[in-house]
Amino acid sequence: MRLPCPCCGWRDLREFTCIGAADYLERPTADAPPEAWDAYLHVRDNPAGPARELWYHDPCGTWLVVERDTVMHAVTGSRAVEDAQ
Amino acid sequence: MIELSASQPFAGLHLPFSHGATRLSAIVPARMTMIAPFPGKTEALVKLLGGFPAPGEVFEPHLRLVWAGREQALAFGEGLPDGLETCASLNDQSDSWAGAILEGEDAKAVLARLVAMDLRALPAPSSARTMLGHLPLLLVKESEAEFQLWTYRSMAGSLKNDLDQAMRSVAARRAVT
Ligand SMILES: [Zn+2]
Numbered sequence: 001m002r003l004p005c006p007c008c009g010w011r012d013l014r015e016f017t018c019i020g021a022a023d024y025l026e027r028p029t030a031d032a033p034p035e036a037w038d039a040y041l042h043v044r045d046n047p048a049g050p051a052r053e054l055w056y057h058d059p060c061g062t063w064l065v066v067e068r069d070t071v072m073h074a075v076t077g078s079r080a081v082e083d084a085q
Numbered sequence: 086m087i088e089l090s091a092s093q094p095f096a097g098l099h100l101p102f103s104h105g106a107t108r109l110s111a112i113v114p115a116r117m118t119m120i121a122p123f124p125g126k127t128e129a130l131v132k133l134l135g136g137f138p139a140p141g142e143v144f145e146p147h148l149r150l151v152w153a154g155r156e157q158a159l160a161f162g163e164g165l166p167d168g169l170e171t172c173a174s175l176n177d178q179s180d181s182w183a184g185a186i187l188e189g190e191d192a193k194a195v196l197a198r199l200v201a202m203d204l205r206a207l208p209a210p211s212s213a214r215t216m217l218g219h220l221p222l223l224l225v226k227e228s229e230a231e232f233q234l235w236t237y238r239s240m241a242g243s244l245k246n247d248l249d250q251a252m253r254s255v256a257a258r259r260a261v262t
Contacts, residue, residue: 007140007155008140008141008213008214008215011201011202011215012201012202014201014216015201015215015216058216058221059154059213059214059215059216059221059222060140060154060155060214061154061155061157062155080155
């Protein structure tokens, strides 16, 4: 599998670390109810199909949101977190 | 009193050496400064430095600047402009890197065994952050037959060993074809 880094272009999977669902980027506010924090920390969808994930390109240090299909393995997009927010 | 003496990153590793059409030699360390612009200060920085490399860029407005990561560049040599510290984080990394030059007509074939990138497609000069085997790598393509390979100094021995083996393998393959 190869992934596009917004800095470096297409690179081999071994250069990346997958952090998990891109939900990690939507951090609740400090005064959010416990249910919101519970969901943020522990509750994830397990999609068969299109997914948004948080990845890190180790060599260049870019955090990226990758859109890919967990069934087809097709990678349909990626953006630096800095630009995606 | 203890006398401290500087040692080279590849000391004791028997560089330079050649196998077949490829040669590996050590780069004598010089001043290397990592420059990371502060948010919103890139314009002022560009004025002082004469430019700042975009991803993959290598150029020499005054000092040689090599793109070295997201919003980071390495400056090679002495003489950073005054006031630069107001627009960027400056980090002297002269002692942190081990750099070697791999050259020869088979240099790309050697690197193809270790680096998961198509190095034929890179312009020269240009830089890339990637990996050499398991090692973090800052690669600078100088020409189609010359590459600078920089890794962290503690990994100099592994860099040499990985390249030594790949160079031997490519030379052996050449000898039978
Ligand atoms: Zn990258």
